[in-house]
Structures are given as structure tokens and as C-alpha cells.
Amino acid sequence: MKRLLLCFLAGMLFSLAGYAQVPSSSFTIPSTACLQERIIPANASTNATSLQWDLCADDFQTLKNNISIGTVSGLSVGAGYKLVEDSGNWYAFIVSQNNHRVYRTDFGNSPLNVPIQTVDLGNPGSALLFPQDIEIYKANGKWYGFVGANDSGYGLVRLDFGASITSSPTATNLGTFGVSGRFWDVKVVEYNSNLVLVIDERNTGSIIRVNFRSSFDNAIVNASHVFVTSLITPNLSPGFDMVQVNGNWIALLTSYSDNKLYQISFGSDLFSSPTVQSSFSLPSFNKPTRIRMVTEGNRYVAVVSNESTAVAVVDLKDLNPANAPxxxxxxxxxxxxxxDVERFNGKSLVIGVNGSNNTVRQLVFESDCGVASSFLTTTSPVITYSTSGNKVIELKAINSSSLASSLSAQAVTISSATAPDIDFSIVNSCINAPVNFTAINSSANITSYGWNFGDGNLATGNAPQNTYSTAATFPVTLQVSSSNGCNNNISKSHTIYNAPQASFTMPSASPFCTSQTYQFTNTSIFDGGSSPTWQWSVNGNNVSTTKDLSLSFVSNTSQQIQLTAAIPGCSTQSVQTINSLATGPLVNFTVGAACQSSAVTFTNNTIGTVTSYSWTFGDGNSSTQTNGQNTYATIGSYQVTLQANNAAGCQNSFSKSVTVYSKPQVDFSIGLPPFSCAGNPSQFTDASANPVDSNLSSWNWSFGDAANGTSTSRNPAYTYSTAASYLVSLTVGTNFGCSTTLQKSITISPSPVASFTNSTVCKDQVTQFTDASSGSIQSRLWQIQGNTITTPNPTYTFTASGSFSVVLTLTATNGCIAQSNKVIVVPVPPTLDFQVAKPCVNNATVFTEITNTADPAVSQAWVFGSVGSGTSTPVIFNFTTTSNYNVKLSSTRQSGxxxxITRAIAISDAPVAGFNPSVESGGAPLLVNFTNTSTGATSYTWKFGDQLASASTLVNPSFTYTSLGDYTVELSAFNSLACITKATSIISVVVPSIDLVMTDFYLSKDAQTGLLQPVVTIxxxxxxxxxxxxVVIELADGGSVRKQLTASIKPTKEITQMLDFQLIPQAITYVCAEVQAASDIDLFSNRKCVALNDQEIVLTPYPNPTTDTLTLDWISKSGAMVSVDIFNSAGTVVFQQNIAGVAAGLNRLSIGVDSLPAGLYFIRFSDSAITRSFKIAVSKK
Incomplete structure (x- = not known):
């Protein structure tokens, strides 16, 4: 595996002597390991006062946090940002380009904190002009800042903070060092014992190195101390950073114009002219500006800001130009x-400021590589990984004196196989004795064990032994291998001790006696840290494991005392013998209460034959009495000893520490009025001083009144019923039984009597309070709902419901106070409500209060707009017109x-009941269909008036009447408001008598056509x-037309209808109309005729032949008198009648012929205009 050692110095105080304190970071680890395998780096670092291990040195792969940490007020384009640490506290400095200012942000003890404050440092000495970037550095115990400028030729400004980074700086313009341009970025490096300021000039891409030698306060001679290299590329470089790699100085510059990153090398001589090693085009670059580099594990990482896009994070690899970023x-x-970029506590931190909105954000990069804690500060940590893959471990060595640090990193590949778990136990720790080692494993896949016991001895197997020949602490290491090829190890320190040498001293006594306690002192010799255990035995019986032995004997036989001293693996013994013991008394005593200046009684409880006693009380006093008594003048602890002597020469003794305690110094007081008034609690205060050696624990008061009042409270309040003087006593006791009693005379003053009354209490209504107190009253204080009132008889308005305490406090002229407290209940105002039934005109509208409350109503008063009023509930009121009426209910409750409540009540129109029966009369059974003509109704109730009280809720019901009689039918019509009106009608069930009368008949002539249309009135x-x-229309020519009318004609009613046909008047002399109905009792009245000319018209008599009655009809035009004659066949007049007052129209004459003999006859009709004759026949039945 490739391993790379990276080392650089940061923040080192500059001095030649300091170089001896430059730390060197170095360690080695295995190149491969398994999951859960213990990796213990071999740390070879030197000159380090502290170490920082980052076990996951690959943080920039994982962005953990991206948060805003505030906006800097007043900042205008934050062109530079620098993080620094001083004495454990972190600070950031920001330069503001457009308003030429510098700001300091305080983070406290961690740059990960939310900023505590931001301090505006202003423009020190007005030296800043469009500042660009800032470098902060500590040298020779002083802090310096260096700030570039955007203006060409303005120069570099140095800020001097002095010894404290939080001081307000002074400013000095250091000039341009003979270079014309804009200084956009600046960095301090230490080179060959020199402080060197490296400056990036933006326009030409020049790199300027200013050698300040040992101090930034040194003068600069440009020809001697300034080194300038003008680079053809990059063009417009607004930012750079540099590091030393393997002794060579490497710088990276951003190129604003072509979006590139240039890498240049100075070689080992920083003052030499650099060469451009390479340039890189990176996809995330968009007018790059600032760049900051940081070492992370075995690589370099750069963070580059862009003008208007996101920052770029660049993996620079090992800065070998062949390895492109x-x-x-x-x-x-x-x-x-x-x-700026920092590595802090195993995290990579980027903090920057947005150039547009001045918001500062914090980026935290932290990788989770499968360790419990990725950041450690131990010398040789034990590292285990729970995830596989390539891991980078970084070690930072720090020297606190020089402030220098050094980095090194190593990589390890963690396989996916899991190492066997391993532990071991150790039994025994004694020199020259076997020590047992036992491996502990649960994976059960270990194939080999390798033990190193630290003394040069080795072993295999899972449970070896080792015998150490010297006493020391040995490192014990166990390495194991498993069947999956993984290894593991564990190391423990184990200390081997010399065997302890047991010994003890016997008490000096002659003779030894039973019932006396003797002390045996352990004088054994043992190694420190070995922590021996002790075992005392008497006559072979174990009696104690304490280091020293306290022992009394109950038998006067020989006693063998043995002490065993043991550590794991070995032990030694010491034995001594008491050959004989005399029988001695068993001495004991008890002590009564031990109080200063009081006799203390000691009760002798000794058992056995005694010839004499001797008491020593520890204060110089003594006694030879059986039971002792002593008075101690001062408090304190005293060693009291009782010695009992017998004839055998035994002088057994028993000692006990007795503490004598002081008595309390009792005092008490009672408050002045109002704290000592009759009828009110009088406050007594214990003023007894707490003894220095004990605590007051009991108080017994006797108040001296007729009630023999007492109390055990420390500061009781006692109420005397009568004003007078009383003798009060107080006995105070301590927790050790010492007590003192004091008596005092006290005076109780008379109190006023407080009382008050109040009017009815209602929410949001005024309540009158009236003082009814007695006594010599000086002042009053009312307390109502947190308000205080001092008037004698106040008023108060409660704005909320509930129970409220009203307190009247009186102060009498003698200072006594009386109080009256009443709980005033303000009832919850009910939510008044009422309901309205039948709110319609001319209905009995019912108003009913429906309030539901715990405070019941006792009376109601109603106001119905301006039209009336009422009381009680329910109440009925009749409105005569529709309208919206403001109805007010005033409800008085039981509370008084x-x-x-006032509500607008709409009074509506009532429904209008109405109906039409299909018939109003008829014969039984009579079916009547009722047609409802009601308006404004939604429901109905019918009562049919029969004996069964039959009813219906149908809209249009039917009912059959089966009995003769008159029946009153009642319809009740209801609307949605439950308002009601009624309509009635009488139905008559009768024996039918039919009589239709044609009361009028005429022909209506069409003015256009001349046609005639019949009109009848029936x-x-x-x-x-x-x-x-x-209706039958009969024509003079014998023709007829029958028409059925559509009409229902009630008794005594008539109808007029025009028939729906027309007649042609030519050759028609008359027209008759007859209404036909079955069982009509008067058929003549059913008929009317109309003549169509000026002559009288006589119709043929009927019936012909006839037996008893002959009927003659004629149509009269003039109403002239008519003569009717009947002649027999012989010409003799057998009937004659003159009829005057003839009505115009149809007339009828009925002639009885039943008295005439059967035969042929002639009947003659004549009036003033015509004469007509007809032949008739009379026949007999």
C-alpha cells in the first residue's frame, strides 16, 4: 500500500530557539485489517505536548451541516474572511469592501458555535480603502492583520492588535513594495527562520514575497527584502494559497478570466522565481476568486469561491501535477x-460570507467511517472499524510552547471479514507463583493464540500459565488468528507483587482477663498496591478480616491468635499464644441526658463479682461510687471510663465518649397590633438562640388563658377570645434532651367586628357593598378581584361570572385589624332564548322562554314591538298585521x-283554508269528493262531522255519508309555522227531490254570419x-239537438251556458230548449221556447189520444190574452177558458178531460192575432 507522510508547520512562534520545539508527527499501522480488529498505531511522534487523531480523515466527501449563522449588520461585500484561535477561543475577521470596514465575530470555545457577538472595528485610522481579503497572524506574542486593497497602487495595510486579539487595532499602510497593482490576497508563511508575507497582485498575476525576517515590525528595503515574480499566466488572479510539500513551496492561484486553477512551484527556495507546473480547467469554476487549501489525511483539498455560483470543493490529491485535481x-x-477553511476536532469546516446579501454560512464536512468516535487525543488509541473499505487515519502533533503542529497520515484497508472477538482473564499476581491466563472468545473461530507475557516469556494455547521471577508491572499481549484469515489482539497491564509478610503485636496485659477488649496491631510488610486481604483466627476459628483486631475473651482457657496476609497466588501467617486468662467482670454503663450545668447520671451495668469501682469523667472529676454522677461546667465531648476490679487482679474497664450539650437560651416575642388582638391570631415568635452544639427540636407553649391553650409549634399563632393580659410560658428543648423554660406577661388588645352586606350580584351590573362593621374604625380596605377600594360603601361591577372572594379589612384606632370575607357568587348569565309558535297574523302566537341554566327563572316580561306586552311563560299574543316585530324578553332569575334578549320575529300571513265539496247534498249513501282550495298551507286536517268523528289528513279526501242529516265538514289548514285557519261547509244527506227550471233561453245572433247560438239559464x-x-234543443220543423252540459248546480243555484253549436234561422219559426233530469217533479218548468217571427206559435196538444189530461203549449210573442175551447163532434163547447197575463215565451195549459166521454174532439186556440184548431181523441181506461 502506498503511504504518504504530509507535514507542515502552522502558527509557530518564530525564534531560533523555538525550532527545538518543532513537533514531528509519525506513526505506523498495518496496511490491512478486518472488521472489529483492534488497530493500535505505533506512535513515533516527537516534541509533541498533545496529539489529535482523526480516524475518518476523508471528511470532504460528506457534507454534514449547511447552516446560516447570521447576517453581519452593516457589512457591504464581505471580500475576506479569516478564522483564528487564541487561548482556546475562536474568532473570525471579515473585511467589508464597499464601506472600508473590518468586523470581528466571537465564537467562544469552538468555531462550530453560533456566534456570540459581532464587533464592528470600523476603519482603523481610516487606512482601509476597498479592502480585499485579510490575514491574521501571531508572532513574538503579538497579533497582526494584513489587508489588501482593490485600488491600484494603494498598498498593503498592517493592523496591530498587540497581545490581545480582541483589542481595537491600529493601522499602518506599508506601501506597495515598489509594485504597482492591486493586492487582492495575502498569506504569511515561515521560511528559514523568516516571517514572509506572500502577496497576490490581481492585474498582472505577480507573486510578491516580503521578508520581514524575525519581526513584522522590521523595516523593509525593497531591493533587499522584496522578491517579485511576474507570471504570464494566470490572468486576473484574485486569490491564492500555498503549502510546503516535501521541502518545496507550492502555490495555487485562481484565474478569474479563463476559469482555471494554476499550480506554481518555487522549489525549496521561496525567494526564487516560480515556475508554472500545470493549469487545470474544472467544471464548477465560474470566475473563481478566493482559494483556501487544507490537508486532510493523505491529500490536499481546496475550497474555491466563485463570483456568482456555488463554492467548489477540489480534491488536489498529493499536489503532484501528474495527478489532476x-x-x-x-x-x-x-x-x-x-x-476560510479549518480542520477542527476531526471535522472539516468552511465558513464564508455571501458577497451580495452578507449572510454568513457554516459548512461542516464529517465522514462516518464506522468508528465509535472519530476524534481522539490519546497517545496510542485502540481503533476498530465496523464498516469495510479504505480508511485514512490522520495524526496531528502539537507543541503548546511553539504553537507549531505537524501532520501525518496512514491508510488502512478494512476487509469485509470480521475479526474474532477476544479478551482474557488473569488469576494470581504473586512472584514465583503460577499466574493463570485464560482467553475469552464467543466467535469460536480462533485457530491460533500468541501470548507475550512482557517478561520475555511467550506461549500459545487459550489458557497458559506464566511464573514471574520479579515484582513489576508487565504488558501482556494476546494475538489471535481465526479461520477466516482475520487477526485480533488485546493488551493488558498486569502487576506482580512480592508475597506479604504477616506479623502483629500483642497487647501488654497481666493478667489477661475475660470480658475485657484487647487490641492486636497488624505490623505486616507488603508491596504498595498489592492490597492484601487479612484473616484473623482464634483457636482455628476465623473472627475478623479487618487490618487490626479488637477482641475480648469469654473463656479463660489458652488462646491461639493467628493473622494470615494474602494476595492472589500466595499468603503468609503469624501465630502468637495467650496461655492463661483470669475471669474478669463484664463492664458497661449507660448515660442519661448530658446537659451543661446539670447533673449527668451514669448507671453502672457491670456483670460479675467486683471489689471496687473507679469512674473518671474526662473533665478531671472522678468517683468511686457504683453509679456515677457529674456536672459539666462546659460543653464538649468527654471520655468517661468505668474500671471494675476483682480479687483475681483483673482491672477491666469500659470507656464511652459522652458529649455534653448546652441548654437553649430561651426568649420569645409577640407582635404589636394587629398581631396581638382579640379574635385574631396573635403571632408568637421564638427568639431562642440556636445552640452551637445542637439544634432546637421542641417547643412547648402555654398561653395562660381560660382555655388553657397550648402549642408545640416553634412560632405559633394563637387566638385569644378576650382582650386582657396573659402570662405565657415557653419551654424549648434541643435534639439532645436539654431544655429551658421562660415566662412572660403579654397584652392582647380589643379588635373591631367586621361585617358587610351587598345588593344582588349580577355580571356587568353594579353591585352595592355596604359596611355593617362595629368598633372604633380608623380605615377600611376592600379587596375585590384584585382591586383595592377604601371608600366605606363602594360599588363594583363584576365583568365575569364565578365565585369571587370579597374581603373587607378594618383597621381600628388601636392598630387591630378585623376582616370579613364573603364568597360572592356571580351567576353565569343565562343565554336567554325563547321559542315562538304560530307566528302568523290573527293566530294565537305563543311565546315560551326556553333558557336552560342553573339559575332558574322566576318571572318574565314581554314587549311585542310597539303593539303590546305580556307576562309569564308561555304567553299568547295576537298580531293583526304582517311585519318584523322586535320582541323583547326580560327574564328575572332566582338569583335576582x-x-x-330582543329578537326580530317575523309575523307571516296565515294560511287561507278553503274547499269545495263535489256535492253539498244528496241521497244516502252520498259520496262527497272534497277539493282543497286552501292557500299558504303545508298540511291539513279534515273533520267530516259524522258520529264517528271521522277525520283525514289528505289534501283532497273523499267521504261517504250513509245516514240522512246535515253534516258540518271542517278543514284545518296549517302552514310550516304551525299557523292554522279553518273552513266549514254543510253537507246534507236527504231524500232527493229533483226540480230543474229553465229560467231563461235565448238565441245569440252572430253579427257577421247571422247564425243563432242557443244560450240557456238553468x-x-x-x-x-x-x-x-x-239540454235538448227542439226546432219547429221537428228536428232536435241534445247537449250534455259540464256543470254542477248546487241547490238554489243556477248556471248560464252558451251551447256550442249554431242554427240557421231560415224556415225556423221557433226553437225550444228543455233541460232534462230524471225524476224531475215539474217538467213544464224545464222548458223554454223562443219564436223567430212575429206570430204566436201553438204547438200540437199532447198526449193524443189522452185519457185524463191534455196539455197545450204555445209560444207567445205579445203576452196577449188567450182563449182555449174544446168542441165535441156535435159542435158543443165542452171546455172553455180565457187566460189573461200570458207571459211572453212558452206557456202551457193542462186540461182535465177524464170527465169527457170517449170520442173525437176539437180544441181551438185563439188570441188577438191567430186562431188554431186541433183534433183530439179521448179514450177511457
């Missing part, structure tokens, strides 16, 4: 003018509140309706 494609990159004098009667 390529574009690293990324979507969504922004457009920058000024920009009255609410109103009256119904029947008691039933006649439907569609027939």
Missing part, C-alpha cells in the same frame, strides 16, 4: 466571496338578576246538486 461533488453548496230548485244535466 477533481471536483468533490456536493449538492446545495452556497455562494461565497470571502471564506334580570337579563334581556236553476236548481232541487234539494240535491245536479251534475252535468242534458
Amino acid at each position: 477533481t471536483i468533490i461533488t456536493q449538492n446545495g453548496l452556497p455562494t461565497f466571496l470571502g471564506l 338578576c334580570t337579563y334581556s 236553476a236548481n230548485k232541487s234539494n240535491v246538486t245536479i251534475t252535468d244535466p242534458s
